[in-house]
Amino acid sequence: MNKEQKAAVVEQVAAQIQESEAVFAVDYRGISVQQAAELRERLGDADATLRVVKNTLTRRAVEQAGADSLGELLEGPTAFTFVRGDAALAAKALATFRKENDLLEFKGGTMEGEAVSVEQIEAISRLPGLDALRAQFVGVLASPVTGLVRGLGGLVQGLASQLGQIRDQGLVEGEAPPEQEAPAEEASAAEEAPAEETPAESETEQAASEDNAADEAETDTPSEGEETKEG
Template structure:
């Protein structure tokens, strides 16, 4: 690789670091070309790429991308996983590959997430988190539950009102409730109240003031 090719590689790696939400450094010793191809296919589903690069070029790229924490991980054969999509899904794909090989291949060295340094244990913990798709599904379920309950309650209220109105209509049609009739007033034990209810009017006595007081505006 000549100088121009190295400069191009450094620029590409630096750009990948900047564009990634997470970067995982992995020891790739012992992995075959066929296994790399298989892993890349699984990582592609999480919008992640697996790249084997020389440590010297990665160091220069880390300087260019202000990713100083990556430089401490560049000891021995190192491959980088650049994650632009679901970090949990990408970490899980690598962790599943580790399990399928008895835990001997692709051990995590550490990495970055949103600019913060990660150690190997933290990346392993991330691999055990639900994927972004699963989290979205759970969130939709939580949001939809109250709405579903509200819809059921409203349907119940509407149904109850319809039943009540139907009962009133049936009583009117049967004559049990006369159409337009007002409810009968309960009899009062107070004769004066009965007189007022009967609409009896009395003339004001002579000398009395039959004017009414108009309320003043506040």
């Protein structure tokens, strides 16, 4: 491997470290090519890959990626498992392979940039995968959410029923809105209008009576000639 090829490997490993959700370091001593191929297939289900690189190149990649805690694990034969998907499922695949073959001891690793110990990786391997966790989470929430939805639905139906009863009893329409009061005021004004015109009609009738009385008085009063003649 020439200098350029080594530089390319360093770049690739550094990029894998930065892009991974978790990185698990294992001691790969004693593993065969066939076993390594089988393990890589299992890790594929978790969107994880196993990579064996010389410690000298890996150390440069670790420094370039800023993952100092991984550099401390580069003692003896070390392979990195780069996890981009389900960390629990990847840890489970490694733990199962180790149990079946008595190979591949955990050395430590990182998760989301934080260092994790061997004990923590083993604990992670005992967790259910993300799909199983999602199913359990949905199952836990389903019943309370269903009850809440039903409760809210019953509350809304009850409120609608009460409002309907109030409307049927006429309580909602008991107070007329301001727009409906205007016709009533106009009707009252219309009824009072004739009463205000009554005095004018009375004065007219009185004047007519006085004129008639004056005419009668002039008719009944004799002229001066007639009074003299009678005298």
